[in-house]
Amino acid sequence: MSLSLLIKDEFKGFYKSKVMLVLWIGMPxxxxxxxxxxxxxxxxxxxxxxxxxxxxxSGTLAAVMLSTTIVSEKDxxxxxxxxxxxxxxxxxxxxxxxxxxxxxxIAIFLSVLVGLLLDLIKLDIPxxxxxxxxxxxxxxSLSAMAISCSISILIGILVNSTMLAAILAIYxxxxxxxxxxxPGIFFENINTVAYATIIGLIFxxxxxxxxxxxxxxxxx
Amino acid sequence: xxxxILTNPSKISTPTENLLELHNITKQFGDFFALNDISLxxxxxxxxxxxxxxxAGKTTTMKIIVGLIRQFEGTLYLNNxxxxxxxxxxxxxxxxxxxxxxxxxxxxxxHLLDTLGRLSGYDPHKLPERIxxxxxxxxxxxxxxxxxxxxxxxxxxxxxxxxxxxHKPTFLVLDEPMTGLDPSSRFQMKKVIRQLxxxxxxxxxxxxxxxxxxxxxxxxxIINHGKILNIGTPQELQAKFHVGHxxxxxxxxxxxxxxxxxxxxxxxxxxxxxxxxxVLTLNPxxxxxxxxxxxxxxxxxNECIIRNFNLLQPSLEDVYLRYVEEDE
Numbered sequence: 001m002s003l004s005l006l007i008k009d010e011f012k013g014f015y016k017s018k019v020m021l022v023l024w025i026g027m028p029x030x031x032x033x034x035x036x037x038x039x040x041x042x043x044x045x046x047x048x049x050x051x052x053x054x055x056x057x058s059g060t061l062a063a064v065m066l067s068t069t070i071v072s073e074k075d076x077x078x079x080x081x082x083x084x085x086x087x088x089x090x091x092x093x094x095x096x097x098x099x100x101x102x103x104x105x106i107a108i109f110l111s112v113l114v115g116l117l118l119d120l121i122k123l124d125i126p127x128x129x130x131x132x133x134x135x136x137x138x139x140x141s142l143s144a145m146a147i148s149c150s151i152s153i154l155i156g157i158l159v160n161s162t163m164l165a166a167i168l169a170i171y172x173x174x175x176x177x178x179x180x181x182x183p184g185i186f187f188e189n190i191n192t193v194a195y196a197t198i199i200g201l202i203f204x205x206x207x208x209x210x211x212x213x214x215x216x217x218x219x220x
Numbered sequence: 221x222x223x224x225i226l227t228n229p230s231k232i233s234t235p236t237e238n239l240l241e242l243h244n245i246t247k248q249f250g251d252f253f254a255l256n257d258i259s260l261x262x263x264x265x266x267x268x269x270x271x272x273x274x275x276a277g278k279t280t281t282m283k284i285i286v287g288l289i290r291q292f293e294g295t296l297y298l299n300n301x302x303x304x305x306x307x308x309x310x311x312x313x314x315x316x317x318x319x320x321x322x323x324x325x326x327x328x329x330x331h332l333l334d335t336l337g338r339l340s341g342y343d344p345h346k347l348p349e350r351i352x353x354x355x356x357x358x359x360x361x362x363x364x365x366x367x368x369x370x371x372x373x374x375x376x377x378x379x380x381x382x383x384x385x386x387h388k389p390t391f392l393v394l395d396e397p398m399t400g401l402d403p404s405s406r407f408q409m410k411k412v413i414r415q416l417x418x419x420x421x422x423x424x425x426x427x428x429x430x431x432x433x434x435x436x437x438x439x440x441x442i443i444n445h446g447k448i449l450n451i452g453t454p455q456e457l458q459a460k461f462h463v464g465h466x467x468x469x470x471x472x473x474x475x476x477x478x479x480x481x482x483x484x485x486x487x488x489x490x491x492x493x494x495x496x497x498x499v500l501t502l503n504p505x506x507x508x509x510x511x512x513x514x515x516x517x518x519x520x521x522n523e524c525i526i527r528n529f530n531l532l533q534p535s536l537e538d539v540y541l542r543y544v545e546e547d548e
Contacts, residue, residue: 012331013326016326076320076322078323080288080316080318080321081336083287083288084286084288085311085336085340086341087339219288
């Protein structure tokens with residue numbers, strides 16, 4: 001009960017933030033702008049290009065926001081009000097992860113949808129072929145974001161400076177999330193959807209298990 | 221989840237009227253002893269004032285009681301049960317006003333209370349009515365739909381109290397509740413605390429300012445450097461520290477013969493404040509009434525014109541300061 005309530009609650013908080021406003025409105029806008037100002041995408045459909053670009057940009061933004069928010073809230077003892085109620089520390093952090101991830105998923109779907117509509121108007125590629133490519137792009141994007149967001153939560157818990165948290169989220173979280181992206185790009189005979197999904201799942205579970213273990217010993 | 225180290229759980233097995241019992245609680249942060257072997261009890265319906273300078277260990281004690289710090293040495297009983305066994309029930313009857321707790325900036329007053337009320341397990345259908353009730357109690361009903369970030373420091377402190385009262389707890393732990401309040405709000409806060417105590421709510425209240433607690437607490441515990449220096453009613457604390465009588469003498473003018481005041485046989489110590497004011501500490505073995513007569517007679521016979529002659533009672537503030545200074 002408390003977890004679902006916390007997820008809803010955190011989701012409300014994140015979607016009201018300026019970062020999410022940028023992601024939900026700014027990212028689909030990038031699709032449109034790319035279409036008008038950079039129409040030559042060297043044969044890559046706009047929907048796929050936008051999916052990958054949004055995952056990288058919004059993943060970084062969200063990861064930085066997550067880690068710095070946790071550091072700042074820890075510093076202001078925001079969690080004390082929750083932890084004196086039947087709420088587990090892990091639930092608080094997991095709710096944040098799910099809420100941010102949901103916000104990112106919405107941002108990606110909105111951007112890809114705009115890209116897809118433009119592709120359907122502009123390109124002669126049959127919709128089935130276009131959708132195949134989009135699944136690859138979505139699998140990579142969603143996996144990369146799950147990894148970087150999970151690492152950001154761990155960073156936020158372990159670090160006490162917002163500056164350091166932001167730097168680590170960019171240089172550790174975001175770089176590690178490339179594990180889900182690069183092989184699919186460099187090796188042609190890899191099933192990108194399966195690879196990205198499995199790597200994303202394994203890393204997300206590992207990092208979150210580590211977070212849960214840390215939270216058993218560490219107060220927020 | 222880690223649990224407190226219970227050194228001797230069988231120590232208190234018979235039910236008592238104590239709501240809270242701390243036995244030999246020690247908490248170390250590295251080499252620093254935040255709490256060093258403290259013990260205290262709190263009876264049901266009682267208001268215990270917990271005073272001490274900043275960094276004395278008040279907040280650490282409170283965080284242990286409410287379960288925010290779980291690694292410590294010693295035993296803690298709530299309602300005659302070890303804390304580890306009653307953690308889930310504790311949430312139902314315990315309300316906590318933390319010191320300097322922040323709020324998420326995007327929340328409104330109503331949204332915060334709604335979330336915390338639901339998390340406390342309060343019936344969601346009755347929650348809106350209860351939110352109105354607590355906002356009325358703390359005087360925040362006008363700002364129900366305002367963002368917390370737009371409230372003043374004093375209003376945020378009242379909101380901290382509101383969230384502590386939300387689920388109708390019977391035990392309140394208030395960490396520095398008067399912090400950031402203007403004189404009128406302090407008065408209001410004390411009034412609310414008194415009203416809560418009349419409803420049989422047990423209150424554990426900390427402050428570094430004695431006057432905040434002395435007129436509302438049934439008993440007062442003084443803590444410094446992680447150790448409890450004394451516990452008792454305000455009268456008991458005053459009596460314990462009352463080792464010698466003091467007399468304040470103010471003369472109209474300082475004539476040469478009045479220097480006798482420095483050499484009175486009944487007096488062990490003389491403190492002079494300015495030219496005309498003296499505080500005389502009597503020898504502990506003299507009879508108070510006889511000594512007062514003799515001193516008065518000596519001064520008058522030396523033609524000293526006395527403007528004021530007054531037996532001093534140490535105030536609770538003096539007692540507190542002396543305890544703390546003695547401990548430094």
